[in-house]
Amino acid sequence: MSDTAVLVNTAVAIVAIVLLIVRFKLNPLIALVIGSCYLGLAAGLGVEGTLTTVATGFGDILAEIGLLIAFGVLMGALLNDLGAIRRLVEGLLRTVGAQRLPHAMALTIATFLQSIFLDVLLVISAPLARAVAPRLGRYGTARMATALAIGLECGIVFTVPGVAALALAGLLGVPLSTYLVYGLVVVIPTVAISITIMSTVFTRGWWKPELDELEPAAVATDALAESSSRSTAAGGDTGAGAGGTAATATGGAGEGALPEPAASEPARPPLLLLFGPLVAALLLVAAGAVTETLEWSNPVVAFLSTPMVALLIGLVGTCLVGRRFMGRPKVEESLETGVRQSGQILLLSGVGGSLAATIEAIGLGDILGGYLSAGSWAPLVVVWVIAAVLHIAVGSVTISAITAAGLLAPVASSLGLDPVLIALAAGAGSLFMVHLTSNTFWLLQTLMGQTTRGTLKSCSVGVSVASVVAMGPILLLSLFL
Incomplete structure (x- = not known):
């Protein structure tokens, strides 16, 4: 088949996937499989070859990142x-005070809390952010909503173990230790600079509370310790995704105090103990990157720093802490919730692998490699544009990142670029224009008390600014990798 035919059929497959998801409201999982099958058949892989490629691609990516x-x-x-x-x-x-909280909270979410399912993290953190917003003055709601949006979305694509970050690394064959290091190099300045830009714009008159907020933000109490010591049955810690949105939105923030622990919550363990296993897991993964860079080999360190082993150690440690302070039944209940949450992510990652395997099998990587010059910044911008267009069309950061990575994975070797740069550029592009088709958009509007107009400013524009800003560190890294 000619190069032109391969390019045309690939374009048709991508457009078909977008239309099936957006126009016909088909589940993304089914749309991606249909697109992969069409591409394989149209490009001449044959029935058996297409089905084998789709199945193999699905299994290979899950074998790498599923656990x-x-x-x-x-x-x-x-x-x-x-x-x-x-x-x-x-x-x-x-620790940092109210005025510095947007930066501190966003950076913490983006770099440290990415083991938590995005909707759950948003449902838990948004009422806290809304309760604190009045302390920041007239533009407090805008600043906190933007900080949440940027921190959440940047974290899932740039920070291990964010779900999109794992998928991007797996699809492009990037060691997770490498992605962890370079992802942090990108996400920290991106979050800090983007929030600063948006805060400046808001305070110059772009944010109008009377038009951009549904109601004045609740007045937070000055004594956090006092609010933490009281108990209420409507605490904000038990949300398990979008289903808990309404209760959480009206429960913590509406009364003007930070959400408080449930009446049945046991003695409060030290935060270092709670997060210790997660920190240990991330440090083990980072240790693998350091030993690889230093070309130092030790079998024990190599085993423990393997991402699967490191995260398993973190999970076991967290389970032990949970048993100590919640009891075994509650731990089992939490694990069941986590299993339900991870199902769709695993399936989407798998079909992203199917698309990538099909594209590789039809030889698209060699064709595109001939059009894009190696060793320049242009290919990374092309990657960003493709991911951005997919996100505008589909409306999901994770789906667009996975689809873009699947499309571009075979191109990495022919471009002469380090695959981690392509993964990061795809992640940056997938952040562009979070809009009305995104669940995050509507959760932020409801939980932060914004109008649609206000959410377009804080979420859509804010995350788009981060998408563009992220290309700065990525292009800078390309000079050294």
Whole structure:
């Protein structure tokens, strides 16, 4: 088949996937499989070859990242039920003060809390952010909503073990230790600079509370310790996704105080103990990157720093902490919740692998490699544009990142670029224009008390700014890799 025919059929497959998801409301999992099958058949792989490629691609990617995603989500479910997120935000507020909280909270979410399922993390953290917003003045709601949006979305694509980050690394064959290091190099300045830009724009008159907020933000109490010591049956720690949105939105923030622990919550363990296993897991993965860079080999360190082993150690440690402070039945309940949350992510990652395998089998990588010049910044911008267009069309950061990575994975070797750069550029592009088709958009609007107009500013524009800003560190890295 000619190069032109391969390019045309690939374009048709991608457009078909987008239309099936957006126009016909078909589940993304089914749409991606249909697109992969069409592409294989149209490009001449044959029935048997197409089905084998789709199945093999699905299995290969899950074999690489399936357990990592599951371990990360399970850890997040346990930390959620332990009340760790609420307490961490309380600690940040006491440590850095209200005015610095948007940066501190966003950076913490983006770099440290990515084992937690995004909707759960948003449902838990948004009422806390809304309660604190009045302390930041007239633009407090805008600043906190933007900080949440940027921290959440940047974290899932740039930070291990964020679900999109794991998928991008797996699809492009990037060692997770490498992605962890370079992802942090990108996400920290991206989050800090983007929030600063948006805060400046808001305070110059772009944010109008009377038009961009549904109602004045609740007045937060000045004594966080006092609010933490009281108990109420409507605490904000038990949300398990979008289903808990309404209760959480009206429960913590509406009364003007930070959400408080449930009446049945046991003695509060130290935060370091709660997060210790997760920190240990990430440090082990980072140790693998360091030993690889130093070309130092030790079998024990090599085993423990393997991402699967490191995250398993973190999960086991978190389970032990949970048993100590929640009891075995509650731990089992938390794990069941985590298993349910991870199912769709695993399936989407798998079909992303199917698309990538099909594209590789039809030889698209060699064709595109001939059009894009190696060793320049242009290919990374092309990657960003493809992911951005997919996200505008589909409306899901994770789906667009996975689809873009699947499309571009075979191109990495022919471009002469380090695959980690392509993974990061695809992640950056997938952040562009979070809009009305995104669940995050509507959760932020409801939980932060914004109008649609206000959410378009804080979420859509804010995350788009981060998408563009992220290309700065990525292009800078390309000069050295």
